[in-house]
Amino acid sequence: MSTQTNIRARLLISCHDQPGIVSAVSTFLHQYKANIVQSDQYSTDPSGGMFFMRIEFDLFEEGYDFTIVRQAFANVASSFKMEWKMDLASRRKKMAVFVSKEDHCLLELLWKWRAGELPVDIPLVISNHPTLQQEVESYGIPFIHIPVKKDNKAEAERQAIDKLLQHDVDFIVLARYMQILSPDFVGTFPKRIINIHHSFLPAFIGANPYAKAFERGVKLIGATAHYVTNDLDEGPIIEQDILRVNHRYTTEQLRVAGRQIERIALSRAVAWHTNDQIIVHGNKTIIF
Structure with a gap:
């Protein structure tokens, strides 16, 4: 009987608020079969202010490569001009x-x-x-x-x-x-x-x-x-x-x-x- 091991990661985002940010991030993580376990966001002003987000998500061992996921997210970040950081929760x-x-x-x-x-x-x-x-x-x-x-x-x-x-x-x-x-x-x-x-x-x-x-x-x-x-x-x-x-x-x-x-x-x-x-x-x- 096989067991599935999950690897938890964290993503921090800041950028100008605009439509489609949450959808783009969620879609990206779904493409890598990630499971979002916690998501928090804050907007200073929904009409043109700043948007901030923190997500914790699990990646699973089968086909898992955190480095590839982090590198691939740069494309999403670039399209929204994000400042961002993604790291493993387990990294001390x-x-x-x-x-x-x-x-x-x-x-x-x-x-x-x-x-x-x-x-x-x-x-x-x-x-x-x-x-x-x-x-x-x-x-x-x-x-x-x-x-x-x-x-x-x-x-x-x-x-x-x-x-x-x-x-x-x-x-x-x-x-x-x-x-x-x-x-x-x-x-x-x-x-x-x-x-x-x-x-x-x-x-x-x-x-x-x-x-x-x-x-x-x-x-x-x-x-x-x-x-x-x-x-x-x-x-x-x-x-x-x-x-x-x-x-x-x-x-x-x-x-x-x-x-x-x-x-x-x-x-x-x-x-x-x-x-x-x-x-x-x-x-x-x-x-x-």
């Missing part, structure tokens, strides 16, 4: 983590990775301080210490880029990495660097947001996970979370409470990126 992305001295966001990711809740490979963790080396290596992950000073920042970034390219890294997570990345670095990994900012952006950008929040007497504090661009803390927002506080909170208490929000917001953003649930359009994100 390679995630690098950058960290400085604070460990809470890093450990949240490592815990989820070890528990199997974050299906990625972590080929290395890079830090500008040696503080967390023992902690990282206890997970069996290589720890790379690259000191960053005012007079060696460009060279330090070149070293880091070389390591990332050497390991064929898919995306990077800044888990409280307290350095501003240069345009050269950001340009090498566009839409592939996720940062956690310890503030509910756009409020209190830059350093020491909890001190600024305390001085302002806020009643809500938050954290923002976003893609990194050349504009400090202004990249496309992926996820935000908040916590209600009051006048009794000191700056340190705000900071302690904020760490929990940072962990949650960052881990959600990383999970969504890993699962191909995010489309970046301009300085916004569409999350399915």
Whole structure:
């Protein structure tokens, strides 16, 4: 008795809204005997706006060749001038983590990775301080210490880029990495660097947001996970979370409470990126 094995893939699409997109995509997948298991779409304006779509589909082992399917879809994409990405759901992305001295966001990711809740490979963790080396290596992950000073920042970034390219890294997570990345670095990994900012952006950008929040007497504090661009803390927002506080909170208490929000917001953003649930359009994100 033979059994049929299905191979799951994901397709992300963005283009100007126009008639026939859904029909063309569905017809194409049907031609390859694919079974659509999930389909989500969003249009900013049905009369000439932008159209976004995410599809999960199964291809079956008999006659299956994912590479051929992906190459063939380029013809459909071209006819609608789509920006698109098709990938296997089973492909484990390679995630690098950058960290400085604070460990809470890093450990949240490592815990989820070890528990199997974050299906990625972590080929290395890079830090500008040696503080967390023992902690990282206890997970069996290589720890790379690259000191960053005012007079060696460009060279330090070149070293880091070389390591990332050497390991064929898919995306990077800044888990409280307290350095501003240069345009050269950001340009090498566009839409592939996720940062956690310890503030509910756009409020209190830059350093020491909890001190600024305390001085302002806020009643809500938050954290923002976003893609990194050349504009400090202004990249496309992926996820935000908040916590209600009051006048009794000191700056340190705000900071302690904020760490929990940072962990949650960052881990959600990383999970969504890993699962191909995010489309970046301009300085916004569409999350399915």
